[in-house]
Amino acid sequence: MTSSPLWRPFFQHAVEPTPPTIVEASGAWLTTDSGDRILDAISSWWVITHGHRHPAIMEAIRKTSERLDQLIFASVTHEPAERLARELVALAPEGLAHVFFSDSGSTAVEVALKMALGTFRNRGEARTRVAVLEGGYHGDTIGAMSVGERGVFNAAYEPLLFDVVRLPFPHPGREQATLDALEVAGRGGELAAVLVEPLVLGAGGMRMYGADTLAELARVAREAGALFVADEVMTGWGRTGALFACEHAGVAPDILCTSKGLTGGALPLAATLATAEIFDAHRSTDRSKTFFHSSSFTANPIACAAALANVGVWRDEPVAERVAALAAHHAARMPRFDGDERFANARACGTIAAVDLRVDDPGYLAEVGPKLRAFFLGRGLLVRPLGETIYLMPPYCVTEPELDRLYDAIFEAAGVVGAPR
DSSP, X not given: OOOOOOOOTTOOTTTOOOOXXXXXXXXXXXXXXXXXXXXXXXXXXXXXXXXXTOHHHHHHHHHXXXXXXXXXXXXXXXXXXXXXHHHHHHHSOTTEEEXXXXXXXXXXXHHHHHHHHHHHHHHTOOOOEEEEETTOOOOSSXXXXXTSOOSTTTGGGGGGOOOOEXXXXXXXXXXXXXXXXXXXXXXXXOEEEEEEOSSEETTTTSEEOOHHHHHHHHHHHHHTTOEEEEEXXXXXXXXXXXXXXXXXXXXXXXXXXXXXXXXXXXXXXXXXXXXXXXXXXXXXXXXGGSOOOOOTTTTOHHHHHHHHHHHHHHHHSOXXXXXXHHXXXXXXXXXXXXXOTTEEEEEEETTEEEEEEOOSSOSTTOTXXXXXXXXXXXXXXXXXXXXXXXXXXXXXXXXXXXXXXXXXXXXXXXXXXXXXX
């Protein structure tokens, strides 16, 4: 086989094997060019919610592409974007009144940061600091990397990154230390925003914390006069059991970022939702207060139509029941890890389940990571561990026998690939 010119994401070409070529996707399954079937246990990087190629979403894409393609959203508007904005405001936590479209989770976060800082600048307030949770991940653009955990992901780009306040992760029993650190950071009136992944830190190792802590983080942030920003790029659209994770805590953020499952995973689209107060801080006869952000494909009509179809699926099909059933199936399997010294910290939150394999070299670059990926793929399972952390985040159409196959493979992998410390 000739060498491919492709440069793949999060892929070390010097050591990784050539990945399989997928020729068809349907439901929770992928089919390779050799006819093998692979169970997509990670929703193709957390984006596919209902299953691959949901008929309603595919039909919306087909119909819209017959009438529209990309339009410059700074100069014209179109019905799919107008309808989708109204739908998102209706679905989102109360108070989020305006929708800014972009094209990925990273850009949704960049938009949120610029909204927050622009709000205070336009008000004449010198608030420029951002507080984040230790271990977080918010994307790979410069601003998103700045507010994410520093380490192997972004060490080469350190000179470009701005400083932020890092709060200790609220480990069970140590939540007060996080809240105290935020209270201290809020003194002096410099804090503009507190940005968190609600309930689950995704790429940071599927770390989980409680809804009570999320509610307290929002309370302390607002007492400090800062905006509370929820990065729901991964946690939104049912992943934690609710449509948005903030709902578990009764939190209505000032800014909410969504992407991934926004279109059911079919097409790239992102949205940053903000309160009327934030919008009004940028609305002025002084044109220098304009919100200066765009991407070429802002509010792409075909992507917006896919998102509208996704909203329709949530409304017309028993998606909430599917989510609840998947969450219950994960929860029922957690006790299986009890007493098995090969594993640590088995945990689940809604449709997300994770467990840590005990190894001598923990961390994202743990040697066991590539071995685990190869092991699972050899058994027809697409599982992509975060170092020694094995997680499952399948589409909501996954069946209980398919889940059993995944959990059985995790235990088999611990015996074949892993070794207790």
